[in-house]
Each structure stands twice: as structure tokens, then as C-alpha cells.
Amino acid sequence: MKILIVEDEFYMRKALIKIIHGKYNNDCEITEAENGIKATEYFKDNYFDIVITDIRMPQMNGLELAEWIQKHYPHTFIIIISGYSEFEYAQKALKYKVKEYILKPLEKEEIYRVLDTVFKEVDVKVLKEKQEAILIKNATQAIERQELASIINNRQNLNKEDFMELLDIESEQIFFSIMVVRYKKVINEQVKESFKMIFRNANNIKTYYNYANRNEMLVFSYGYNSLKHYVDEIYSRHLYCIKNMISMGEADDVVIGISKTHDRIIDFSVAYDEARQSLLNYFLLGWGKVYIYSDNMNSDNEPMKMSNDLFNRFKSGLMDGDLIRSTNTLNRIVEFLVNYKNNESTESTAITIQLFYMKLEIILDEVANKNNIKLDTRKEYDSFNEVGDLVDYFSRLISIICKEMDLKNKETSVIKSLVEYIKNNYYEPLSLDEIASKMYFMNPSYLSRLFHDETGDTFSKTLLNIRMEKAKQLLDEQELSITEVAVTVGYNNVAYFIKTFKSIYQQTPGQYRKTCGNKSNMRN
Template structure:
């Protein structure tokens, strides 16, 4: 609802306007009146009315001075003035100040209604224009951010122009990717968020202002709905494409591991494991290697080889491309803790083998055989090592859950690549590492809540430095706050 105020030194005018105008008819609330200019300005500053009706002649500060002060502080305020018969020079000054209407005294109710109608219509036009302008600017900003994610440094200048004055405050950028419209990360004092849609993906780009605090992620830590992947935070805006690529990888693994919640790229332990030169098809092949899906792997290899056969490559280019896939496949095999001698003889040299092949069909058959052998080796190592490794990991978690315990640290403890460890953990435990750690912490917290320690002390004992964060996670897990849980136990 709009707000209006009336200023006039004649009490009868004020009372008449209060009683004879149906303000609600115009969608307006009359928020106050005043009989002198000083009181009128104070009331304006307190109530911030959208429409002001004022007499020109008032004690303390005349109507023109009042309008000038109001317009300097709030240029979009609609002002209507009342004037006497001999005040034409004042009226001209009021018009120059941008009043929406002027009414000669004695004021007529119908004229006042017309003036109010003009003010309301002008405000509607102004709001429509402002809304259109905001949408137009938002569209330009979104386009600039989309280009930044695709082109990095090349698009930084246009991004800076559209982002505005805050661009000089940006201390870093983090990209999140999901598949649903979720505003789990909202603007805050220390960051701004720009949201984009790219096909089925929903992207949120967090621009950190002044410093790299963790304020933006607090809502994500207790997030339990559709999976959201996040990339690393980079201090250089030009690295936004890297964060975006990482967020997509985290989303993909998150869908496989759990299907919901927040998955950070850092927790995958893949900082250098993947070359950005790999195509989407090649990344899909390596993904199936990691999750141990032999049927899916061979299907993707066959689809890749169909494309390979249809492309016109020199023998040298084909050799390099297939070798690259095999080498990345061997890197994935190393993640399992296995060694090359387990899969190949000590003198195995794939670069020499492929050089002896002369036809495209021979090369295609060679690649399929190599990838199938790598997969068999991965599955064999996984079968023999997973139980012991996970048992060792569970013992380590049980001893160290009370501090910041990353998946990378636990994976290092069992001497595994972090990504491979996360997949193995989910396969063995039927729950992701993060959710298992939270479960251990929450169950321990339940036991501690039966004692006398404060919520803050319990929070720190189970690995949370901030009681507020601990309480949010506990409520998600147990359906009630720690305080409510403690009261429930005491009542038994």
C-alpha cells in the first residue's frame, strides 16, 4: 500500500482531508499530518510517504523549502501543493521543483481526488519503468556472468561494467551447479549471488566481497535436498570457468553417491586428476571406470569408437588421442591403490604397441581391449581391498570425529585417492562419507545432551566450532533443536 502525508497550518483543512478523502480507495494509507514545515520534514523522514500534499505558506519552513528538501532526499516522492490566489510566483517555483499538481485554495474535494489520482498514476509509471530497468540490467549482468564462466579473462571487462561499483570489492568467486531452482545461497553482507540457467543446470555464482568468509555456505552445510555441486573458491575472477567445471564434476559425483545434499569439489580429491582438454565423452568413460560400471564403460567406449571411425584424423592424431584416454584410464586405476604390474607386464609400453598398428580398426580394437583390462584390474583390486580399507577408515573416523575431519584426510589415512575412497565408502556403507560423519557426530551429541555440558561445549566436542551451525545440523538430523532434545530427555 502507498503512503501519504498532509501538511497545512489550517487545522480544518487537515481534518477535512482526513475525513472526506477515502484514502483506501486509492490504495493509500494516510500516515500523518503536520501544521508547520519543521514538523512536516521530521514526519516525512520518519514515515517516508510516497505522496505529500502541502500548503505553500506554513510557519517554520514554507512549502517550497519543504518540497525542495523532500525532493533532494527522495526524488521519486509525488508532491501536490495548495496555493492562494496571489501566489502565482510560488506556484511557478513549485512547478520547477517537479510537483505533480497544484490546487488553489479553497481546495475542492474533487480536485484533490484528481491530484491524488495523478500522483498514483505517476508512481505506477515510475515503478513500471524502474522494474523494467532492473530487469534489463539484470539480463545484461546475467549475460556478462555467463560469458565470464565461458571465457574467463576475455570477458572480465564486460562483467566489471555490468557488476557495477561492487566489482572493485570482489575478493573471489565460487560457482555452484544444481538441477533445480534452489535459492539456498542468498545475497549477504559479504557476498552477491548471480543466478543463471544453462539447459537443465541451475548455476549460482557467488562473488565474495572484501574477504573470503564462509558466510555464504552456512545454509548449504545443513542442506539435504537435491544435490548441489560447488567448485573451489578462486581469488581471480578470470578463474571462474575452473570453478564452474569443478562444480559440474562435484554435481555428477554427488548424484551418484547420494542424490542430494552439498558436494564440494575439494572433497573429491581431484585437484589435478582431470585434464581440461578431455571431451565430455572422455570424461564419461573415466567416470564409469571410477564407479566400476563395466557395462556402462564398454557402451561408452563403443559409442566413442563409432565417432572415432567417422572422423578424419591422421594416424599420428589418432594415436595421440587414444593414448591419452588409456593414460587417463591408468591414472584412474592408480586411484584404487593398485599397481600397473597387477594389470600389465613390467615391460608394458602402450605408446610402442599402438605405433605398430596400421589401420583405424586395429587402433579401435586396441583401445577397447586396454580399457576393458583396466576396468577388470580396478574391479579386482576393489574386491580384495574395500572391506579392510573401510574398516580402517571407520576406526579413524571414530577417533577423530571431534575435529575438522575432511574426506581427503581419511582417504590419505587408508592410502587411497579421495574420489575412489568416496565411491568405495558409499558402495560398502550405503551412505556417503559426509552423511556418515554427520551421523556419528549427531549420535555422540545425543549422548552428551544427557549431561550438564553447555550446547557450545557439546558443539565443539563433536566437531562444530559454532553452536548455531551445530544446532541447524542437529535439527535437520533429529527433528528438534539440541535444547528441545535435552528437555525431552529430562522429562522422561
């Protein structure tokens, strides 16, 4: 708590300081001034939570000081020191939002009472200000995040005017490129500030923090008039700043991707994609470099054709739930990619990495969906720092699929054996709870869920269908009575058997038998 004591009487001022330090020594920082003029000068370089001031002072009295503080620093709390004969002055101070007043002669208990009250209000005020500051910051970031997402992804099909407004562009006759600067670590406020310092003397440039990827800063480099002027005078200067950043000792922690130059502002999202695609080169070619997008990146990708056999083997291993075969094939694919990098141009490397990544994710998603396995493959391919990170990511997904498939195969085997058991023992009083605990040592609810997932029916419905099919077969043979048929298929209550049979086939067992008999006679 920062307190300013304004009192022209030296000993009174020192006594007040001593009293306050006696209780609040570790909780406050006290500054003293001998008059109002001196107090206003202290405000130039400081902020005070509380001002304790006498009323009668030379040059500027306490009421004039209170008026000045209320006008310039309305959030500062003011406490007036007043004598009895000056009480009418203290009343006037109310209009300057003076919080409390202390009567002379000063009494320790009264000072503590007043300060305890004010300290509580200051704490509440500070907390409220912090909360408001957080809300403002969050709201500002939310707006920036929404605008940047709209610009980058153009999900709302922004027109030219929308782009110009969001980017604060003066003319539609513009030439620009996007630079994506990626750091290995999440960007903090210090990095943001140092990043802005790099371009402090550069014109025609805007920098953004990419909230969608917390490791990225975006640089929007632009110019008007002519392409030659932009490339020669502006882009080259910005490129120099970017390269200089790497040479200043950040080579191991940063990589930069740059789009080609565009002349339509609505192509901002296209330029952003180009810059991020060129970044992919860092997987195989390393950090601490600037990679510039080239149209050669979109040429036919020969390595994808050459590696189709490897991808087919990878998919086959996954479909079989073979962890070792799938992992070995993944390593072969990465080895192929690394060998390809050593023999090809930089331009073709980035698109190859992206295509390989997408192909692997498509296969993983396809196998997972076919086997009803939940798999989160929505991670951005450039959210990894090294090839090893990417291999670890895919290895983890392969492990999840193979373990799930192994579990499902075991579960399928259990359900198949259970269905077979029902077919062979339908005439017994079967109970899923008993079967689960005594045969499969499972929780009955879990076994019930597995059974439904595998067969599409409940245990009781499957048992009922098997019993009814067997009853129909016995009724067709015309050898057993209806009572004997009921008992044979597991019903000791004949009336319940008849009711159940009718609910399924819309006729009683006797009616069904007559129908079958008539059909048999007609055939004969």
C-alpha cells in the first residue's frame, strides 16, 4: 500500500509516520510532503493509494489538494486531518470525495480504525481493477483472435472491403506477402515485445500473434504503387529484418516461412497457407532458416507415387491390428522421406512432408472409423518441432488402434462364444448376471454392453429369438404338444409361452400349428 502524508508541521508528520509504521510496517510504503505543492510534484512520478493531508497548510491547503487529486487521480483515497474548529472545512471536503477524516489531537486507535476501513476499500478497489483489466485484456484478445481467424481462414467469405477494414489497408492497389515466424516454445509477452522491436523502424508492416497456434507470429508485409517498388524497397527491407533476427542468436529456436508476393488482398488466406507450407521444410532441413514458397511445391509429387506400396503395407498392418508390422512400416516411410530429402530440391520437400502426413492421418482415420475406435488426429502437422516428434505422434496413434483392435477381437470372441452357448442351452433358465460372473468373470453391465455392440440386440432379446425359432421348428414337426414345446424351449409357464409367442408372430402356437398343418396337407 503506497501512502502519501502531507503535513506542514515536521513533528506532527513524523509522529503520524511512526504510528502507521507501528502497525502496518510491512504493508505500506510511506512518502512525506510538507505542503500541497510538493505533494502534486510527487504524483508526477508515483501513484499513491492513500493520501493523508492536513487542511491548513501554506501555498496549497488540504482542500485544494483534495480537489486537485480528485480531478487528476480519482481512484486515490483521501483522508483529512482536521481540528475541531475546522470541522466546517472537513464538511466541504465531502464534495471532493474525501473518504475519512481524523480529528486532532491524533489518537493511535482512531488512526488505526480509519486506516483499517480504508485499507479494506483499497483492497476491494485493487481487486476490482485487476478483474476489469483481465476482462478488458480477454475481450481485446477475443476480438483480435476472431479478426485474425477471419482473415487467415476466410471462413466467412470476406470480400475485398472486409479485408481492407480488418487489415486497416488504405488502397486496394496493394502488393503483399505473409511471413510466418515459428518458435519452438510457446510465445510469451516478452517474446512478443522483442519481436515487435525487430520491426520498430520498418514501415508498411503489421505483426500479429497467432492465437490458433501459440508458437507463431505473423508478419504482414505490404506496399502500394508498383510491384517493383514493393519488392525492391519494402519486401527486401523486411526480409533483411527477418534474416537478421536469426543471425542474432535465435537460430536454434526459430524458423520462418514466407509466401510469394500477391496483388489481391482477398488472397491473404492463400498467402498464409503458402507461408505455413514453406515452413514444413524445417522437419528435414532444420531450424534457423528462412524458407520461401515456390510454385514448384505444387507440381506432381513423385515420391507419393513411389511410396504407395509402403502406405498399403502400413494400412494392412493396421487393419490386422499388428503393432510391430505397422510401426516398422512407419519407420520405413520416414526413412524413405529422409532419403528423398537428400536428393531433391528444397521446394519439393515441404509439399512432400505435408502429403505424407495427410496420407498417414487418412489411413489412421479410415481404420479407426471402420473399427469404431475414437482417435484424435486433429493435430496440426507443423505443431511438431522435429521429425522424431512426428514419428512419436504416429506411433502413439498406431499403438492406440492396435490395442483397441486387440481388445475388440477378444471381446468379439467372447460374444461369439456366448451366442453359441445360448444356442446350445436355450432351454435352461439363463441369466446374464450369472453367466458374466461365473463364465467370463466380467461386470454384467459391461458384458451386456459388449453383447449389444457386437450383435445389435440385447442378451434377453437374443435368447427370446432363439427360443421362439426353436418353438416354431418343434410346432412344424407336429410331434410334441404345445405344453411339451413350451417346456422344451425353456418355459415352465405354458400361458406365458403362448402369450410371448403370440406377441411375436401375431398368432397362438395352436393357430400357427394349424396353419403349418394346412400347408403340409396342401403340399401332399
